[in-house]
Amino acid sequence: xxxxxxxxxxxxxxxxxxxxxxxxMEAARQxxxxxxxxxxxxACVCATCHVYxxxxxxxxxxxxxxxxxxxxxxxxxxxxxxxxxxxxQVTAELDGLEVTVPLRQQEG
Amino acid sequence: MISTILIxxxxxxxxxxxxxxxxxxxGGRLVLIGDEPELPxxxxxxxxxxxxxxxxxxxxxxxxxxxxxxxxxxxxxxxQAVRLDAAARQVELxxxxxxxxxxxxxxxxxxxxxxxxxxxxLPGVHYLxxxxxxxxxxxxxxxxxxxxxxxxxxxxxxxxxxCRKMGCEVTVLEMADRVMNRVVAPSVSQYFAEEHRAHxxxxxxxxxxxxxEGRERVEHVVCADGARHAADLVIVGVGAVxxxxxxxxxxxxCDNGIVVDEYCRTSDAAxxxxxxxxxxxSLRFGRRVRLESVxxxxxxxxxxxxxxxxxxxxxxxxxxxxxxxxxxxxLIVGLSQDHDRQVLRGDPASRSFSVCYLKGRxxxxxxxxxxxxxxMAARKLIAERALMHLDKLADSALGLKEAI
Numbered sequence: 001x002x003x004x005x006x007x008x009x010x011x012x013x014x015x016x017x018x019x020x021x022x023x024x025m026e027a028a029r030q031x032x033x034x035x036x037x038x039x040x041x042x043a044c045v046c047a048t049c050h051v052y053x054x055x056x057x058x059x060x061x062x063x064x065x066x067x068x069x070x071x072x073x074x075x076x077x078x079x080x081x082x083x084x085x086x087x088x089q090v091t092a093e094l095d096g097l098e099v100t101v102p103l104r105q106q107e108g
Numbered sequence: 109m110i111s112t113i114l115i116x117x118x119x120x121x122x123x124x125x126x127x128x129x130x131x132x133x134x135g136g137r138l139v140l141i142g143d144e145p146e147l148p149x150x151x152x153x154x155x156x157x158x159x160x161x162x163x164x165x166x167x168x169x170x171x172x173x174x175x176x177x178x179x180x181x182x183x184x185x186x187x188q189a190v191r192l193d194a195a196a197r198q199v200e201l202x203x204x205x206x207x208x209x210x211x212x213x214x215x216x217x218x219x220x221x222x223x224x225x226x227x228x229x230l231p232g233v234h235y236l237x238x239x240x241x242x243x244x245x246x247x248x249x250x251x252x253x254x255x256x257x258x259x260x261x262x263x264x265x266x267x268x269x270x271c272r273k274m275g276c277e278v279t280v281l282e283m284a285d286r287v288m289n290r291v292v293a294p295s296v297s298q299y300f301a302e303e304h305r306a307h308x309x310x311x312x313x314x315x316x317x318x319x320x321e322g323r324e325r326v327e328h329v330v331c332a333d334g335a336r337h338a339a340d341l342v343i344v345g346v347g348a349v350x351x352x353x354x355x356x357x358x359x360x361x362c363d364n365g366i367v368v369d370e371y372c373r374t375s376d377a378a379x380x381x382x383x384x385x386x387x388x389x390s391l392r393f394g395r396r397v398r399l400e401s402v403x404x405x406x407x408x409x410x411x412x413x414x415x416x417x418x419x420x421x422x423x424x425x426x427x428x429x430x431x432x433x434x435x436x437x438x439l440i441v442g443l444s445q446d447h448d449r450q451v452l453r454g455d456p457a458s459r460s461f462s463v464c465y466l467k468g469r470x471x472x473x474x475x476x477x478x479x480x481x482x483x484m485a486a487r488k489l490i491a492e493r494a495l496m497h498l499d500k501l502a503d504s505a506l507g508l509k510e511a512i
Binding site: 029030039044069073 | 150152153167170171172175178402403406428430432437439478479480481483484485487488
């Protein structure tokens with residue numbers, strides 16, 4: 001099972017085993033990773049599962065689709081390496097992935 | 109001293125309240141009572157990817173069991189709360205167990221409005237609200253199975269799209285002159301009706317179901333104009349009503365939902381309520397509302413949890429909703445009721461457009477079809493009571509934020 005490391009808003013590092021076939025958001029939620037709120041449950045409409053992907057991993061991810069782009073635009077402090085974790089499928093290639101959870105999520 | 113908090117209702121609101129209570133440092137006894145046997149799960153996929161079989165049940169749950177153990181949550185699942193004694197601060201379960209509380213949070217949710225016409229109780233007539241409702245519907249998924257859906261609202265249309273994807277012949281019967289008439293503009297109704305028709309769904313509006321017929325099980329849905337729609341499976345999606353019986357019987361104020369204030373307090377000082385079951389004030393829109401929405405359940409539960417711990421914070425949110433039907437996503441933010449003007453942004457033929465509702469120049473609500481940018485921008489603008497520039501607003505080449 002791929003291992004993914006989340007840096008939580010408090011600065012703590014959480015390494016979790018992310019099952020294949022689900023999304024990074026779901027893996028984070030199952031493990032109770034702090035700050036991954038995922039209010040809409042993966043419908044790409046709330047921007048509350050926003051994470052910053054470690055730059056060295058960006059190229060290994062499928063690029064953002066238009067819906068994700070639009071939703072991310074109004075996430076809390078989006079950056080070039082911002083992704084919605086609900087749009088990232090866990091695959092074997094992502095073993096070792098490192099992401100940082102923003103200090104806050106979208107509050108509308 | 110608050111040593112025991114009981115939560116009745118294991119849906120989105122109940123699950124969120126637990127999370128917030130523990131994160132905010134509540135270390136006392138925390139009990140979740142839910143009448144469904146499953147761990148708390150998300151409902152939106154029930155009409156979509158769970159119904160189609162794309163998403164297994166273990167992906168529906170918010171948290172695995174280990175989370176509840178780790179946070180010392182006493183789960184009483186598959187157990188129904190049947191009586192609330194507010195004076196004695198006690199909840200009684202169907203099996204007779206009595207639980208005392210210092211604070212109680214009611215997250216009772218809503219239940220499907222039932223069809224009352226003759227034949228409504230025939231086998232083969234289904235509702236879709238809980239996980240347990242799904243398997244009996246799936247059992248009827250056979251190629252060319254004739255599915256008649258009564259009600260062209262969110263649930264009806266999402267279910268129609270999924271049944272069609274599963275190879276069924278699908279007919280949607282809507283009483284009003286257009287689908288989703290209570291929640292969206294005519295142009296949005298028309299877009300979605302056409303989407304359904306393009307995918308082979310028969311959408312019939314302005315029709316009223318008078319009875320269901322069948323010997324062993326439902327065979328026909330009969331309408332007032334005499335039309336008889338052959339059906340192997342009927343799914344009813346004609347709205348929902350707040351679940352309030354427990355509260356009402358205990359003497360709590362109820363009026364289309366359990367009446368709460370912006371701090372989620374009911375008429376009893378030790379009892380709070382959150383989610384679909386509440387009638388609550390919308391501070392942004394200056395009136396009372398009852399909302400059936402994931403966002404409201406989630407945020408109200410968070411607010412209720414904080415207030416339960418004597419950390420006063422008001423529930424002050426702009427409501428939002430979404431619906432996925434075939435490849436299209438409908439996003440709604442705000443409440444449009446008081447508008448005096450509608451502005452269309454973009455061309456529905458392009459499959460990406462939005463409808464803005466204004467009162468004067470104040471933006472009240474936006475319905476966005478496949479347009480997450482407008483929707484996300486609107487969430488902030490509506491909360492800020494932004495005044496829009498009407499000509500710029502109609503120019504979809506400009507971002508919504510540039511139209512103020």
